[in-house]
Amino acid sequence: MNSRLLNILFFLVATAAFAQEADTTAVQKDSVLLSEKKSGIVVKDTVLDNKPYNPLAPSKAAFYSAVVPGLGQAYNKRYWKIPIVYAGMATGVYFYLKNDDDYNRFRDAYKRRLAGFEDDEFQGISTNRLIDAQRNAKKNKDYSVIAVVLVYMLNIIDANVDAHLQQYNVSEDLSVSPNFQVNPINTQANYGLSFRIKL
Structure with a gap:
């Protein structure tokens, strides 16, 4: 019973995290299209504000x-x-x-x-x-x-x-997202966190 609750909870968190990631990529694409109208710097399809610290x-x-x-x-x-x-x-x-x-x-x-x-x-x-x-x-x-x-x-x-x-630079180049996989041999859930960094 506890394992099922944990699976459901993890599934909900993972869904929310991936939905947020999809939303941010859509926003990034929109912001790249609007980058010509805005003042900013485009680096790897990402618009960085030209606002001084x-x-x-x-x-x-x-x-x-x-x-x-x-x-x-x-x-x-x-x-x-x-x-x-x-x-x-x-x-x-x-x-x-x-x-x-x-x-x-x-x-x-x-x-x-x-x-x-x-x-x-x-x-x-x-x-x-x-x-x-x-x-x-x-x-x-x-x-x-x-x-x-x-x-x-x-x-x-x-x-x-x-x-x-x-004023803190929040970038998508560094992210941690939940990882959920089912083991095909014994059909048990494997939980984890994936760490991604873009250089």
């Missing part, structure tokens, strides 16, 4: 994200990441404000009990439980601040790394 692009993207969160993602033209950045930071701020409000409520009730009043909103809860609730609310406030800072830092790191990877 910009070593300051990663630092610019990181700086923009540090100044205004999400601006580095806009600089990299990854607009879909901007709502994720703001959603993460807004979630941390929301929980900070909620825990701050809870902390103030618990603290005010505890102060009223120390003053001798018993008419607070937590009448069924002991004074020791109010102290524990204050500690938990304060701890959760601290975690919320840490979460906002982490999302902010990840925003900067993401913009920097994405700017680096946009």
Whole structure:
């Protein structure tokens, strides 16, 4: 049973990989036909962009994200990441404000009990439980601040790394693809990876 599941899984992965390879070859042929209209260099039926390498692009993207969160993602033209950045930071701020409000409520009730009043909103809860609730609310406030800072830092790191990877030359000359063959003697599946490099 496990062998069948593994065969099916490998077949699906291999199909997706070969489909992607066929799509890229079709795109390469189309790009060769359009190479006369585009500015670029044609090497072995492949169009290489004539875009110069910009070593300051990663630092610019990181700086923009540090100044205004999400601006580095806009600089990299990854607009879909901007709502994720703001959603993460807004979630941390929301929980900070909620825990701050809870902390103030618990603290005010505890102060009223120390003053001798018993008419607070937590009448069924002991004074020791109010102290524990204050500690938990304060701890959760601290975690919320840490979460906002982490999302902010990840925003900067993401913009920097994405700017680096946009300038990375991805070529079809180096590829790894799954290999699936059936042994004709014992009809067992042979799995493997084929490594291809064009020089």
